[in-house]
Amino acid sequence: MSRSRVLIVGAGFAGYRAARMLTRVARHTADVTLLNPTDYFLYLPQVAAGTLEPRRVTVSLSGTLPRTRLVLGEADGVDLDRRTVSYVGPEGARGTLEYDRLVLAVGSVNKLLPVPGVAEHAHGFRGMPEALYLRDHVTRQIELAAAADDPADCRARCTFVVVGAGYTGTEVAAQGQLLTDALVRKQPLRRGIRPRWMLLDIAPRVLPELDERLSRTSDRVLRERGVEVRTGASVKEATRDGVLLDDGEFVDTRTLVWCVGVRPDPLVAGLGRPLERGRLLVDPFLNVPGHPEVFACGDAAAVPDLEKPGSYTPMTAQHAWRQGRVAGLNVAASLGHGERRSYRHKDLGFTVDLGGAQAAANPLGVPLSGPLAGAVTRGYHLAALPGNRVRVAADWILDAVLPRQAVQLGLVRSWSVPLDTASPELARVPDDTEDRNRGQDPGRVQDRQDGGNEGNGGNGGTS
Ligand SMILES: Cc1cc2nc3c(=O)[nH]c(=O)nc-3n(C[C@H](O)[C@H](O)[C@H](O)COP(=O)(O)OP(=O)(O)OC[C@H]3O[C@@H](n4cnc5c(N)ncnc54)[C@H](O)[C@@H]3O)c2cc1C
Structure with missing residues (x-):
């Protein structure tokens, strides 16, 4: 009997679990291929706060999904x-994968608002490269501030503005203040520096x-730590x-962190199927209507909430x-193993890690x-976490x-x-084919572009 080809696109929370x-369940009848740009499943980008090392929050796909074929690509x-499904591999080669069943689980990307200058001068907090960038950038600002002769420059470098007080922005500001306080303690000659974190949201309250x-x-917790919380502000x-x-x-300021939310990955818009606010509309069985062989789940799918x-x-x-x-x-x-079921889930509560020993949580509705x-x-x-727990x-x-x-x-600019x-x-890399044609070293291109494009993410040309 021929085996069915199942293709899962995206190895985040939804795709990894699928x-x-x-x-x-179906290992004897299906060949499962996972298409993902990275070889890991990203759990939490807590690396920005410096409490976790990057590899801790990345779970190896081939190490934990041994019966799955991993194809690196987007x-x-x-x-x-x-x-x-057509894709581009990590070194630019194109490829095509055929499927009998398809699961689309491509997640979401940063949401932009039409505010002048934001696309050029702000940074998001959606993936590992941004988390690494932010940690480096914040560290650099404190180091540059400590060496600055101009008090205004010092103040600007020590001011960090986070826009969006959802769980991402709240965690970034709460943990960011702890990080910069710790960094300042390491500058014995400039103990007087007081990092200033501002958290802005148009809504009347955080979260x-x-x-x-x-x-x-x-x-x-934010206010006790000294974070300036400004609600009704943008x-x-x-x-x-x-x-x-x-x-x-x-x-x-030299730092604007944009945490106003996410939008579905644009891949699903290209399917030409009905969308709900950019998410691919599916039925309660996670099937794309009219295509019983196609499923979608996670941030990229609009799944009817049977509880609401x-x-x-x-x-x-x-x-x-x-x-x-x-x-x-x-x-x-759909391949003959068991009965299909509709998706129904009641929220079990939420946890917000505020760094240090602090958090806000309401497991099963009990506020803690x-x-x-x-x-x-x-x-x-x-x-x-599906791996790396110890x-x-x-x-x-x-x-x-x-x-x-x-x-x-x-390393991330x-x-x-x-x-x-x-x-x-x-992280975007220089196009080295183009660089070789121009006889340039890709590393030099990186420096040049960095210097010309830093804006609020700037390093002041010192590193
Ligand atoms: C900083 C931060 C903190 C968060 N904290 C919480 C929290 O505390 N609690 C909570 O419930 N939720 C939280 N979320 C939201 C949560 O992370 C998302 O809802 C969840 O990741 C969605 O899962 P997903 O599988 O749909 O997408 P993702 O987990 O984003 O996975 C999508 C996968 O698809 C891959 N992909 C994307 N495009 C393509 C493509 N074209 N081809 C192939 N692969 C592709 C990506 O590389 C990724 O591996 C947080 C989000 C962020 C950014």
């Missing part, structure tokens, strides 16, 4: 009639989409020297992870704060007892992590 489920077209009790706890314009707020105040009729499940890891399981089971069912919430949050993350736990323990390592490696990208999981 692959794991399928290789368990899908750039889906032909639903021919049942093929506007979550339970108000989580919001209150996070607000309190950015009117971003420039090289700072940001203009909508109340007319101009804030001198008339709405769609929010873009969270909790839903993506569970939808991946249902997609895997339903693909298996302080160290207890911190322990629940980290316990939850450890349980949910290493992550060891990093957290070491972080509690040792000072943070205050170095910037400078501002120009290589643009805010407006369909590939936040990959």
Whole structure:
């Protein structure tokens, strides 16, 4: 009997889980191929705060999904009639994969708003390269501030503006303040520097989409730490020297972190199938209507929320992870293994890691704060991580007892992590074919572009 070809595009929360489920349930009848730009599943980009090393939050795909064929590449077209997916590999070669069943789980990318200067001067926080960039950039700003003769330059470098107080922006600001306070302690000659973090949101409270009790706890922790929380506020314009707020105040800064949310990966818009706010519309079985062989799940799919009729499940890891399981089971069912099932899930609560021993959490609706919430949050993350648990736990323990390592490696530069990208999981690299033709060293091109394009992500030309 010939084996069915199942292609899963995207190895995030939804795609990873779908692959794991399928290789368990249908391994005797299906060949599962996973197409993903990286060879890892990214759990949490907590590396920006310096508490975790990058490889801790990356789980090897081939190491944990041994019965899956991994193809490295980024899908750039889906032909639903021919049942093929075209892609570009990591070294630029093109390829095509055929499928009998397709699972689209390509996630989301940074959301832009039409604010002048933001695309040029802000950075997002969606993938590993951006997290690495932010950690380096913040470290560099403190080092440059410590050496600055001009007090205005010092102040601007020590001012960090985060826009968007959802869970991403809230965690970035809370952990960022801890990081910069620790960095300043390492500058014995400039102890007087006081890093200033601002968290802005147009909504009337932080974490506007979550339970108000989580919001209150996070607000309190942020303010106690010295973060300036500004609700009902936004950015009117971003420039090289700072940001203009909508109340007319101009804030001198070299750092604008854009956390206003995400939008579905643009790949799904190219399918020509009905969308719901950019997400691919599926039925409760995660099937694309009219195409019983195509499934979609996670942030890129608009999945009807059977717990709240008339709405769609929010873009969270909790839903993506569970939808991946249902997609895997339903693909298996379509191949003759078991019964298909509809997706139904009630939120189990949320956790927001505020760094140090602090967190805000409401597991099963029970509001928690302080160290207890911190322990629940980290316990939850450890349980949910599909690999590297001991290493992550060891990093957290070491972080509690040792000072943070205050170095910037400078490998990810501002120009290589643009805010407006369909590939936040990959850092942009110089086109070395073009460079060789021009007789230039790609590394030099990197420096040149960096210098000309730094804006708020700037390094001041010193590294
Ligand atoms: C900083 C941050 C913090 C968050 N914190 C929380 C939290 O505390 N709780 C929570 O519930 N949610 C949280 N989220 C949201 C959560 O991460 C997402 O909802 C979840 O990752 C969605 O899962 P997914 O599988 O749909 O997409 P992703 O996990 O983003 O995975 C998509 C995968 O598809 C790949 N891909 C993309 N395009 C292509 C392509 N063209 N071809 C091939 N592969 C492609 C990507 O490389 C990636 O591996 C957070 C998000 C961020 C950015």
